[in-house]
Amino acid sequence: MDALLPAIKPGLVHSPASTFRDHAFLFFGSGRPVNNSNLIRIPKIMKVKAVAHKQSSTASSAPSIDFSDPDWKSKYQQDFEARFNIPHITDVLPDAVSYPSTFCLKMRTPLSPDFAERYPSDEEWHGYINNRDRVLLKVIHYSSPTSAGAECIDPDCTWVEQWVHRAGPREKIYFKPEEVKAAIVTCGGLCPGLNDVIRQIVITLEIYGVKKIVGIPFGYRGFSDESLAEMPLSRKVVQNVHLSGGSLLGVSRGGPSVSEIVDSLEERGINMLFVLGGNGTHAGANAIHEECNKRQLKVAIVGVPKTIDNDILFMDKTFGFDTAVEEAQRAINSAYIEAHSAYHGIGIVKLMGRNSGFIAMQASLASGQIDICLIPEVPFNLHGPHGVLSHLKYLLETKGSAVVCVAEGAGQDFLEKINATDASGNIILGDIGVHIQQETKKYFKGIGFPADVKYIDPTYMIRACRANASDGILCTVLGQNAVHGAFAGYSGITVGICNTHYVYFPIPEVIAQSKVVDPNSRMWHRCLTSTGQPDFV
Numbered sequence: 001m002d003a004l005l006p007a008i009k010p011g012l013v014h015s016p017a018s019t020f021r022d023h024a025f026l027f028f029g030s031g032r033p034v035n036n037s038n039l040i041r042i043p044k045i046m047k048v049k050a051v052a053h054k055q056s057s058t059a060s061s062a063p064s065i066d067f068s069d070p071d072w073k074s075k076y077q078q079d080f081e082a083r084f085n086i087p088h089i090t091d092v093l094p095d096a097v098s099y100p101s102t103f104c105l106k107m108r109t110p111l112s113p114d115f116a117e118r119y120p121s122d123e124e125w126h127g128y129i130n131n132r133d134r135v136l137l138k139v140i141h142y143s144s145p146t147s148a149g150a151e152c153i154d155p156d157c158t159w160v161e162q163w164v165h166r167a168g169p170r171e172k173i174y175f176k177p178e179e180v181k182a183a184i185v186t187c188g189g190l191c192p193g194l195n196d197v198i199r200q201i202v203i204t205l206e207i208y209g210v211k212k213i214v215g216i217p218f219g220y221r222g223f224s225d226e227s228l229a230e231m232p233l234s235r236k237v238v239q240n241v242h243l244s245g246g247s248l249l250g251v252s253r254g255g256p257s258v259s260e261i262v263d264s265l266e267e268r269g270i271n272m273l274f275v276l277g278g279n280g281t282h283a284g285a286n287a288i289h290e291e292c293n294k295r296q297l298k299v300a301i302v303g304v305p306k307t308i309d310n311d312i313l314f315m316d317k318t319f320g321f322d323t324a325v326e327e328a329q330r331a332i333n334s335a336y337i338e339a340h341s342a343y344h345g346i347g348i349v350k351l352m353g354r355n356s357g358f359i360a361m362q363a364s365l366a367s368g369q370i371d372i373c374l375i376p377e378v379p380f381n382l383h384g385p386h387g388v389l390s391h392l393k394y395l396l397e398t399k400g401s402a403v404v405c406v407a408e409g410a411g412q413d414f415l416e417k418i419n420a421t422d423a424s425g426n427i428i429l430g431d432i433g434v435h436i437q438q439e440t441k442k443y444f445k446g447i448g449f450p451a452d453v454k455y456i457d458p459t460y461m462i463r464a465c466r467a468n469a470s471d472g473i474l475c476t477v478l479g480q481n482a483v484h485g486a487f488a489g490y491s492g493i494t495v496g497i498c499n500t501h502y503v504y505f506p507i508p509e510v511i512a513q514s515k516v517v518d519p520n521s522r523m524w525h526r527c528l529t530s531t532g533q534p535d536f537v
């Protein structure tokens, strides 16, 4: 162990929970920023917007783990269990009554005479999830902090099991279907699969026996804008909505305050709210959940993470991401063909990804046509002997053409700050794609080296399409599980896929930071292997 120490750069790392529960942990590993972990070093590039600064944080005064304490591991695990505990309506309403579930897996049809009264409660086989079922959050046991991508809690990289709650239907439900008014709202930007999730939520609610289901139009705005009427939803209404992209309900950024939203929930008699959105939307959902608790309302608030950026912590992926990556292939292939067919052709493609380079990285990997992939997490120079431009010259000299894929959040330091935010408080970014295009043209003109530069920005095309099959399945499972979570009485939770299993997370844990690409991960290394690009610093 001692021999390893010089290679280890421990940093004080705040876990996502530290934002909420005054904890911090030492991180041992390669010393590079890590992500997708319960141990997070906050990278410099992180643009933490309203999500984080609207939450209270006392993390800076947090204690760290004392590894000389022989019980540190069990204390860590207890803390973890507490952090990932999922809030339940009985936490604030201890007298809330439960009922046998009306979700019956053996029911042939909701109208079948055999099962008109649902399954008898003494039925042995039921297919329900036990509340104590758990899923392992981390499945790799790194034997050393120097293992690629290692995420270690202590200097010995001790194996610490971290369990999260398994999603699915429970035997006991806390809402009588006939007393439920469920609402669905879609917020933030578009994402392939929104309609698939809406559809599955409606279908599953009906299977439980819910009759009152409505859509709130245009995101949170729909709660306050009186000109926007609720949209009644049923299996019939949503039957084919997944065949097109976008959101049946519409989306928006910004909107009313949390207390206005909860006033509106009360006025409308909504006691189940399904919130589809990204980090910002989930921050809102959690605040709505807390406000409902404060008012002692029996309301279940359940999120479904939506983002093509794939920037939500702890999840294998978010719905829409796969489709966006797939759609990006068209743009990359066009850039490749243009570049390849031109004399000294250079194709540049900009892809979405405000804080995270997942789309750019995966699209580059998938296409096999990218020579240079630039993401927000990995600093680079454009100019200078090790810069992107001189590598482009080398590529033109050796291969005759080159293709660059750049994430929208990359290289923001090169651009003048716009100092503006959108309606939700997200920082408006400068256009790195146009900047690289201009600098590339200038550079080759300056050195008198012919180069034919073509720029493609498929921005909205990669998210305004319908979900592919893989995302369609993910949306189906997430949508169904969202309803199971609400009926089971959980609130302030979100659903996710974790090591291929489906789980519930408490919302604050997944939005504490944006998930980012770990420059020390195997996946980024694979991307570098595939492109063959050098370091640009």
Ligand SMILES: Nc1ncnc2c1ncn2[C@@H]1O[C@H](COP(=O)(O)OP(=O)(O)OP(=O)(O)O)[C@@H](O)[C@H]1O
Pocket: 050, 051, 052, 054, 187, 188, 189, 190, 219, 220, 221, 252, 253, 254, 255, 258, 277, 278, 279, 280, 281, 282, 283, 284, 285, 287, 306, 307, 308, 309, 423, 424, 426
């Ligand atoms: N910290 C917050 N507290 C309460 N509401 C918030 C917060 N941050 C954002 N919201 C609200 O959530 C909604 C969506 O936020 P935002 O526009 O940031 O999209 P998002 O959910 O992060 O999705 P995307 O990935 O498309 O950006 C907006 O209506 C916004 O007002």
Ligand SMILES: O=P(O)(O)OC[C@H]1O[C@](O)(CO)[C@@H](O)[C@@H]1O
Pocket: 188, 189, 190, 278, 307, 308, 309, 352, 353, 354, 408, 422, 463
């Ligand atoms: O133009 P809009 O709708 O604000 O959305 C743009 C943003 O949406 C996202 O796709 C998802 O958050 C970001 O990558 C991008 O910056």
Ligand SMILES: [Mg+2]
Pocket: 188, 278, 279, 280, 426
């Ligand atoms: Mg966001």
